[in-house]
Amino acid sequence: MFKKNPIFWWASIIFVLxxxxxxxxxxxxxxxAFIVAAYLLRSTLASLGIAKKYVDERQMNLNYRxxxxxxxxxxFACVFLAGHLMAKDDHTFEMFLMVIVIxxxxxxxxxxxxxxxxxxxxxxxxxxxxxxxxxxxxxSNIDHGIFSxxxxxxxxxxxxxxxxxxxxKFYPRAAxxxxxxxxxxxxxxxxxxxxxxxxxxxxxxxxxPLLAASLGLWWEPKNTSEEVAG
Numbered sequence: 001m002f003k004k005n006p007i008f009w010w011a012s013i014i015f016v017l018x019x020x021x022x023x024x025x026x027x028x029x030x031x032x033a034f035i036v037a038a039y040l041l042r043s044t045l046a047s048l049g050i051a052k053k054y055v056d057e058r059q060m061n062l063n064y065r066x067x068x069x070x071x072x073x074x075x076f077a078c079v080f081l082a083g084h085l086m087a088k089d090d091h092t093f094e095m096f097l098m099v100i101v102i103x104x105x106x107x108x109x110x111x112x113x114x115x116x117x118x119x120x121x122x123x124x125x126x127x128x129x130x131x132x133x134x135x136x137x138x139x140s141n142i143d144h145g146i147f148s149x150x151x152x153x154x155x156x157x158x159x160x161x162x163x164x165x166x167x168x169k170f171y172p173r174a175a176x177x178x179x180x181x182x183x184x185x186x187x188x189x190x191x192x193x194x195x196x197x198x199x200x201x202x203x204x205x206x207x208x209p210l211l212a213a214s215l216g217l218w219w220e221p222k223n224t225s226e227e228v229a230g
Contacts, residue, residue: 007045011038043067071107075100105132105205109212118216123168125213126179129206130161161210168217176217183210 018034021027043063078096085093109125137154144150161182168175187207 007042011041014038014041071103075103078103101205105209109209119172122172122213122216123165123175125209125216126165126168126175127162128165129209129213130158130163130165133158133161133206165213168213172217176214179210179214179217183207183214186210 014034015038018031018038021030021034046060046063047067078100082093082096082100085091085096134155137158138146138151141148141151141154161179164175164178164182168179183206
């Protein structure tokens with residue numbers, strides 16, 4: 001199925017490096033990580049448009065279908081394992097919940113980013129992240145009542161993100177700077193709470209898309225530059 005092109009040899013080298021590190025350290029994580037990297041190298045490069053010339057249309061179609069099925073199976077496996085650990089009152093189930101949320105958020109983010117019209121898609125990312133943050137903040141503080149000061153103070157910063165996303169189409173540079181500063185403050189706030197799987201997951205879910213969107217808003221579209229030059 002896989003032709004012996006440069007990607008095949010790169011994947012083979014990665015796999016051999018994993019075997020060597022495993023032989024030296026006797027740590028199974030190395031062989032596992034390098035096997036995953038070698039196996040997914042071709043499909044990842046093709047999906048990012050980096051090595052399309054080494055992948056034909058049939059391979060792309062098969063990869064698209066198999067990847068979607070694998071993603072669904074992995075999500076349900078994580079839900080099952082999280083439920084199993086939750087029933088045993090083992091709080092490591094939070095790691096599986098983070099995998100689920102990060103996986104879904106990453107898929108949604110790249111569905112937008114791969115369109116490559118960053119100035120247009122960045123506001124959609126900001127609004128989506130703001131709504132997701134609002135949902136999480138509302139669920140976490142609903143016990144205090146929707147009119148309580150605690151509920152309002154936790155939800156307002158999230159609604160601020162939504163507002164920035166709405167206005168980003170009209171003031172992209174200002175929104176870009178605002179989202180960059182907001183992301184930095186969010187990371188600082190989460191770091192002050194101490195390391196936990198919840199903190200790490202929240203940082204990845206919220207700050208990475210916001211930083212990507214802030215860079216996208218700063219990116220000048222090619223067609224606009226050409227029109228100005230003309």
